[in-house]
Amino acid sequence: MGRRRGEIEEWLKKIKWGGKSSEYIVLVRFRDENDVTILKPVKGEDIIDIRRGFIVLKNSVIPFHRVEEIRSKDGKILYKRK
Numbered sequence: 001m002g003r004r005r006g007e008i009e010e011w012l013k014k015i016k017w018g019g020k021s022s023e024y025i026v027l028v029r030f031r032d033e034n035d036v037t038i039l040k041p042v043k044g045e046d047i048i049d050i051r052r053g054f055i056v057l058k059n060s061v062i063p064f065h066r067v068e069e070i071r072s073k074d075g076k077i078l079y080k081r082k
Contacts, residue, residue, distance in 0.1 A: 025071045
């Protein structure tokens with residue numbers, strides 16, 4: 001399990017501090033008001049920080065375990081949760 005988190009963390013740090021955050025989209029798992037699981041895109045440039053297992057955004061904090069996919073803006077899947 002730690003290995004998977006490490007892989008996600010590496011990608012997120014690359015997005016945040018790699019200088020090209022606007023080229024990535026992180027798909028995060030959420031539940032809507034009807035308890036249906038949906039994937040919401042988070043733009044790379046909206047990530048403020050990566051901290052101890054969490055993605056810090058302006059108005060929220062998302063745990064790594066909710067990350068389902070990381071894609072480049074052109075649609076190429078770079079990471080996909082198994």
